[in-house]
Amino acid sequence: MRKRAWLRAAVAVVGLCQIAPAWAQLSGDKLKVGVLTDQSSIYSDIAGKGSAVAAKLAIEDFGKTVLGRPIELVVADHQAKVDVGASVAREMFGRDGVDAIIDITHSAVSLAVQEVARDANRIVLHVGSAHADLYGSACSPNGALWLYDTYTLANGMSRALVGEGADTWFFVTADYAFGHSMQAQMTRIVGELGGKVLGSVRHPISSSDFSSYLLQAQASGAKVIGLANAAGDTANAIKQAGEFGITQGGQKLAALIFYIQTAKAIGPERGQGLQFLTGYYWDRDAASRNFAKRFQAEMGGAMPSQIQAGTYSATLHYLRSVAAAGTDDAGAVMKAMRASPVNDFFAEGAMLRADGRLMKDLFLAEMKKPSEVKGPWDLLTIVRRLPAAEIIRPIDQGGCKLVQK
Structure with missing residues (x-):
């Protein structure tokens, strides 16, 4: 009897070990997605609150949880200032435990945050920023440029x-x-x-x-x-x-x-x-109109900019990649992001290159x-x-x- 009980306990432990990674591979009790953008200056209309709304819609479409844990959206304002942006990014990664920062929409701030993310071993997905050095001389293994560049x-x-x-x-x-x-x-x-x-x-x-x-x-x-x-x-x-x-x-x-x-x-x-x-x-097409309709409902009738649509896409692909990698580890997630095409209304079948550039038409x-x-x-x-x-x-x-x- 004791031997059978021991065997049943051993089988139970093995079963727990098999499902444990879904809980154990996230570094915290939730996955934190950060939107760092211009909330109060010249780019607030084309990014700002709308970028946060776009990320929120992506999280909802993904299902609000990943690997058994909730997904939390953290939003911050860099005020279109490089020093503020770098400082806020450090706080987001350090104090707030953010796993990835998305958008930014300011080239000089993006260049600074790319280095902060590199030091913190976290991910940064630039959407509205356009400096070509982000996937050139300043490229990072944990960085990606999602929309356009100079x-x-x-x-x-x-x-x-x-x-x-x-x-x-x-x-x-x-x-x-x-x-x-x-x-x-x-x-x-x-x-x-x-x-x-x-x-x-x-x-x-x-x-x-x-x-x-x-x-x-x-x-x-x-x-x-x-x-x-x-x-x-x-x-x-x-x-x-x-x-x-x-x-x-x-x-x-x-x-x-x-x-x-x-x-x-x-x-x-x-x-x-x-x-x-x-x-x-x-x-442009039915899928683009469907996203715009949902976005308008959240934004009092305003249409999404290409930056806000791109923030949705980057957020959704990041979440899919965390699920595919089975972890929020930056290196593993970036590998998963490069392994699978982006498939949504914003980018159909676009691949992320080794230098961090999304091959987006x-x-x-x-x-x-x-x-x-x-x-x-x-x-x-x-x-x-x-x-x-x-x-x-x-x-x-x-x-x-x-x-x-």
Whole structure:
């Protein structure tokens, strides 16, 4: 009898050991997903609360638990300041026990947080940040770039416009890491295509008066005025360019990074015909419309930006990868993230490269004419799809030390 009892106990212990990893492989009593983004400054409309809502929807769609433990969303504001962002990231990883930080939407903050995450051995998934060094010289085994980058945007836009004869450029550039990188990439590619940059001027973030910058651009005689800025700065520059009659005088405006919120702020009267690259548009297909409908319900009618849609995608793929890896260990999760394609409305079948770049297609979009608009957010037409392999920097050209030569 004693022998049978011992055998039954042994079998029970073995059974517990077999199911224990579902509980034992998380480092805490829950998985903590962090959204670190601009909640209070220039990028709050295109990221901000909407990025947190997008991550929340992804957690709900995944099922709210992973490996038998609850998933908690931790949201923080970096205030568009590098020192604040790095400090908050340390607190999120250390004090709060966050396993992964997602979004950021500020290139300089992303570069700083990438190093914080590297030191903490935690994961960071950059969505709205665009500095190409994030998967180049500053690449990290625990970092990924999910949406666009300066090389990709510059490559796609310059080839489209220079190919149409727009071969002289002047840049109005935001004076921070994203703007500098975008201008440098565009200058290089325009030159390679036989074009010429006639000049440039830098402006501080959140500028309200672009008159002096636009007058310099107008006086240059350049065929294209490239706006190497984003969000409210782009909107203000386009509005004021209309006041100076710049496009009426024959010069073309090129928005190097653009969002549905900016299109709505400008309106079809001023923005009609403006072309730009985007990773998501709410009316592209049924799946995109379904996400937009749910997002609107949470956001009081606002449509999701490409950043907010990308935050959903990055969050969902991260959670799927934690489940596949059976652990929240950063190295194991990143391996799982690279092993399986991303499959959602944002990125169908996209793979994550060894350097941390998601091979995500982009779309060439054009703002509709006023006569074509049928609703408040019916602002864009998708012109064509641009395959990732044609516009994203080749893996052997970025200088990432993770890539074997």
